[in-house]
Every structure is written in structure tokens, then in C-alpha cells.
Amino acid sequence: xxxxxxxxxxxxxVRTIAAGTPGLVLMKRAxxxxxxxxAGAIGRRPARAGRVVVLAGPGNNGGDGFEISRLxxxxxxxxxxxxxxxxxxxxxxxxxRRTYHxxxxxxxxxxxxxxxxxxxxxxxATLIVDALFGTGLKRRVAPDGLxxxxxxxxxxxxxxxxxxxxxxxxxxxxxxxWDPSVRADLTVTFGWPKPCHVERGAAAxxxxxxxxxxxxxxxxxxxxxxxxxxxxxxxxxxxxxxxxHKGTFGRLLVLGGSREMAGAPALVCRAAHRAGAGxxxxxxxxxxxxxxxxLTPETTSVGAEHDFGRYSAxxxxxxxxxxxxxxxxxxxxxxxxxxxxxDADALNLAGPASAFAGRPAPTVLTPHPGEAGRLLGTxxxxxxxxxxxxxxxxxxxxxxxxxxxxxxxxxAEPGGRAVPVLAGNPALASGGTGDVLTGVVGALLARGxxxxxxxxxxxxxxxxxxxxxxxxxxxxxxxxxxxxEALPEAFLxxxxxxxx
Numbered sequence: 001x002x003x004x005x006x007x008x009x010x011x012x013x014v015r016t017i018a019a020g021t022p023g024l025v026l027m028k029r030a031x032x033x034x035x036x037x038x039a040g041a042i043g044r045r046p047a048r049a050g051r052v053v054v055l056a057g058p059g060n061n062g063g064d065g066f067e068i069s070r071l072x073x074x075x076x077x078x079x080x081x082x083x084x085x086x087x088x089x090x091x092x093x094x095x096x097r098r099t100y101h102x103x104x105x106x107x108x109x110x111x112x113x114x115x116x117x118x119x120x121x122x123x124x125a126t127l128i129v130d131a132l133f134g135t136g137l138k139r140r141v142a143p144d145g146l147x148x149x150x151x152x153x154x155x156x157x158x159x160x161x162x163x164x165x166x167x168x169x170x171x172x173x174x175x176x177x178w179d180p181s182v183r184a185d186l187t188v189t190f191g192w193p194k195p196c197h198v199e200r201g202a203a204a205x206x207x208x209x210x211x212x213x214x215x216x217x218x219x220x221x222x223x224x225x226x227x228x229x230x231x232x233x234x235x236x237x238x239x240x241x242x243x244x245h246k247g248t249f250g251r252l253l254v255l256g257g258s259r260e261m262a263g264a265p266a267l268v269c270r271a272a273h274r275a276g277a278g279x280x281x282x283x284x285x286x287x288x289x290x291x292x293x294x295l296t297p298e299t300t301s302v303g304a305e306h307d308f309g310r311y312s313a314x315x316x317x318x319x320x321x322x323x324x325x326x327x328x329x330x331x332x333x334x335x336x337x338x339x340x341x342x343d344a345d346a347l348n349l350a351g352p353a354s355a356f357a358g359r360p361a362p363t364v365l366t367p368h369p370g371e372a373g374r375l376l377g378t379x380x381x382x383x384x385x386x387x388x389x390x391x392x393x394x395x396x397x398x399x400x401x402x403x404x405x406x407x408x409x410x411x412a413e414p415g416g417r418a419v420p421v422l423a424g425n426p427a428l429a430s431g432g433t434g435d436v437l438t439g440v441v442g443a444l445l446a447r448g449x450x451x452x453x454x455x456x457x458x459x460x461x462x463x464x465x466x467x468x469x470x471x472x473x474x475x476x477x478x479x480x481x482x483x484x485e486a487l488p489e490a491f492l493x494x495x496x497x498x499x500x
Contacts, residue, residue, distance in 0.1 A: 001211065001232050002223035004192045006135040006172035012191065016217045023095045026214050027060065031067035033212030034188045038162055039077055041186060044472040048160045049078040050126040055150055057132040058087035063096030064164050065131025066103045073108060082121050083110045086132060086146055113146060122153035128161045130154055130182045132168035135194065140178045141169045148180045155183040163187040166196055167205045175199035185471065191216045198227050198420050200408050208467040209422045228411065228421040228456045234498035236449060236457050249278035250312035250446030255329055257284035257292065257319045264319025264435045266295035267480050271439025272315065273298050274487040277446045308336040315442030317346025318435045337361045339451065341441040343434060347371045353397035362451035363400035364441050368434060372404055388418040401451040405434060409459045413452055423463025427470045432480030437462045464490035
């Protein structure tokens with residue numbers, strides 16, 4: 001999916017209106033998209049419906065906010081909705097004025113804020129809709145005015161914060177966050193993501209990113225920048241044919257495990273099952289097989305001797321250690337004409353990235369920054385200094401698709417293409433979550449996806465599972481097993497996007 005600047009977004013908005021879609025219709029579609037996401041957030045934690053405050057500004061973002069408030073009331077998602085307007089109703093844009101009057105006619109409570117004391121509802125809200133500033137913001141919010149006070153209250157309280165298009169106070173086009181700006185839990189943006197949703201500094205203020213299709217006129221110019229979002233993933237998973245069987249969706253062989261790390265291959269296998277692989281088999285040391293079966297009864301196992309040609313794809317490395325048998329099996333896997341994903345100890349044992357060059361089948365590598373540094377002969381700090389460049393260097397040297405893990409994962413391919421993934425959060429900073437990603441990549445390769453598509457889809461599904469968990473459980477207590485069990489929610493999100 002393309003990433004558009006604020007100017008491009010406004011131009012596409014104007015072109016869409018000129019082509020026959022009224023601005024008010026776009027505003028209503030935007031509000032409906034936000035309310036759908038709010039309904040999901042409330043469904044995960046019903047207490048969020050207790051006291052909802054919509055923070056609106058005088059521009060079109062505020063117009064979205066008025067319509068969101070009306071829809072929340074009409075849908076009975078909450079019994080307590082209050083709208084705070086920072087600005088004079090006389091200065092509303094024409095479309096915003098119309099949604100303002102619609103909310104008034106529906107009996108909505110609108111408070112015009114002229115004093116800091118009138119912002120107190122933000123301090124006790126359970127859910128805040130941030131519709132204060134949108135992509136039209138051209139300068140930083142003054143630190144001593146009412147908007148800054150509102151932004152501070154919205155960001156520091158206990159409320160779940162949903163931002164409309166982008167967190168208020170951010171520049172749509174800047175990589176680094178402007179201060180003050182809202183720290184959102186969820187941002188619903190329209191049409192296409194903006195640079196602030198993609199760049200790691202600003203994106204840290206955005207929370208989960210939902211990209212809503214409002215029916216904009218499509219741009220005709222080539223995309224200057226791309227990112228992986230839900231609609232990219234949705235297209236890869238059409239409905240299963242009624243006559244499907246387990247053989248339809250491929251057979252994955254997982255190579256890994258050791259006595260000290262028996263759980264790693266089990267997580268790979270469990271994730272592969274949740275990602276739709278038809279059959280999953282693990283090749284693990286004999287003293288690990290009983291543990292593996294206890295942790296994942298759906299998985300079969302084999303010993304060290306096996307025919308790679310019987311499988312649709314391989315997932316190689318998690319929990320392997322550095323034994324002689326692991327090194328020998330890695331050499332065989334590198335030479336096998338079977339699609340494969342390599343992670344963890346497979347990356348550490350292989351040596352430089354060039355060890356994967358010339359492999360006779362589609363290949364995906366999934367390093368974290370430390371492993372990426374070892375593949376490049378450098379450090380994690382240097383990798384993180386320019387993640388896209390590092391991912392491309394590995395991909396070119398290895399002749400493979402690379403998923404560089406971390407916040408806003410980067411997917412890169414040997415030709416130089418590199419795209420960030422709009423999913424994931426610090427809840428995934430827990431041991432074993434990388435094994436889950438390996439299992440998803442392996443499953444998708446086994447199902448027949450190309451390496452690029454498998455890598456992009458797996459990174460988005462994995463990150464989205466983490467995003468769902470963050471909204472339900474917070475950041476502190478998520479485990480890798482939780483991520484496995486949240487994968488169905490991520491697939492459903494992709495399926496629902498395909499249906500809209």
C-alpha cells in the first residue's frame with residue numbers, strides 16, 4: 001500500500017469530491033470506520049464504554065468527531081458520550097457545521113471549551129476520541145494554550161485513546177514526533193497511511209494503525225513509498241474452497257529444538273497450525289519429542305533422518321543450539337530445493353548473509369537486529385541506525401527476502417525494495433515471539449505463497465496479533481503463547497478488510 005503525504009491526501013480528497021462524492025459523505029464514511037474500530041476496542045474491554053469523551057477541533061477532523069459522537073449514541077455503544085469543542089462553532093467548516101447540527105438534533109451534549117477547567121472530563125474519561133487536529137496542522141501546538149492542555153490530559157490519563165486520522169499535534173509528514181502531541185492507543189486513518197504512521201519515532205505515538213477505505217479516487221502516479229497494511233494481506237487469503245483438505249494447505253517441516261530450548265520448536269509448530277498449514281511435522285532431538293507432543297498435540301515428529309522432498313516448506317533454527325548435528329542439518333537445508341524460512345540459531349550458525357546465496361528455492365530470513373548485525377559483520381546499533389538499508393544489504397547478500405524484526409518490521413528483497421509493516425507494539429518484546437513469526441512464515445510458504453508475500457503477510461499477522469492483545473491485556477503480560485492464540489483475530493481482521 002502506498003504512503004501519501006498530507007498534500008497528496010488533501011489533493012486526493014479534492015479529486016474525490018470533484019468526481020461526485022460529497023465531502024459530507026466522506027465524513028460519514030470516516031466516522032463509521034472509526035466507530036467500527038471503537039466497537040472492537042469496547043468489545044475487548046467493555047469498561048471502556050463507561051464514559052466517552054470526543055475531543056473536536058474546528059476543522060474537518062472535528063466534523064468527523066461530531067458524527068462519531070452521534071453514531072456512538074445511536075448505536076448504544078455507550079450511555080455516556082460528551083463532546084468537547086475547542087473552538088468557536090461559528091468557525092466550523094461547512095461539512096463540520098452540518099455534522100455539528102446533526103449531533104445537536106440527536107440530543108448530543110456539546111460543550112464549547114473556553115477555559116482549562118472545562119477540559120476536566122478528559123481526566124475521568126474511559127475512552128477518548130481525539131478529533132482535534134488532522135493532516136492540515138502546519139506548525140507545532142503552542143505549549144501553553146488550551147489545545148496543549150487537552151493533549152496532555154488525553155495522553156496522561158487512564159482512557160483508551162482513539163485518534164482520527166493521526167494523533168493530534170503530530171505532523172503528518174514528519175518522522176519525529178512534534179510535542180505536544182497525543183499518545184494514542186489506536187489510530188484510524190483514511191485511504192492510505194501517512195509518513196507519521198510509518199516512521200518509528202512518530203509512529204510510537206499512533207498505537208495500532210487501522211487504514212479505512214473511504215472510496216477515494218485512486219492515485220495514478222507511481223508510489224514514492226509503500227508500507228504493508230491490512231488490504232495488502234487480505235488479498236492473499238481468498239475463501240477456502242469447500243472441497244479443501246489438509247493436503248491442500250501444505251506440509252511444513254520444523255527443524256530445531258534442543259534439551260535446553262524444547263519450547264521454541266513447539267511455538268513454531270503451534271503458530272504454523274494457527275496460520276493454516278495443513279500438516280506440521282517437527283524434526284527435534286529424541287529427548288525433546290515427548291515434550292513437543294505434550295505442548296502441541298496436533299504436530300507429528302520425526303527423528304534426524306528425513307527426506308526434505310516430502311515437505312512443502314521448511315522452518316529452520318529455533319532452539320537449535322550449536323551442536324554438530326544442527327550444523328550438518330543446516331547444510332542439508334541450505335541445499336534443499338524446498339522453500340524455507342531461517343531464524344535464530346540457523347542464522348547464527350550459517351555465518352555471513354552470503355551463506356544463503358544461491359539457495360535453490362525461495363528463502364526468507366527473519367533476524368532481530370543482533371542477528372542482522374552478525375549476518376553483516378556489524379553491530380545491532382549500526383543496524384538500527386538505518387534499518388531499511390541494513391535489511392536490503394542482507395537481502396542482496398543472501399539472495400533472500402528478509403524480515404528485520406523490531407518495531408515497524410522491515411521486509412526487504414534482493415532487488416532493493418524495502419517496506420515497513422504497520423503492525424506490532426512493545427507487548428511483543430517477550431521471549432518466543434520470534435519463534436511464532438517463524439511458524440507463520442513457514443506455514444504461508446507451505447501454503448504456496450511467494451517468499452515476499454509470505455514475509456509481508458506473516459509480519460503483519462504477527463504484529464496485529466500483538467496489537468489485539470495489547471488492546472485486551474495491555475503491554476506488560478503478553479507471552480508468545482498468547483500471540484499464537486491471537487492469530488485467528490488477525491486473520492479475521494484481514495478477512496473483514498477483504499469483505500469491505
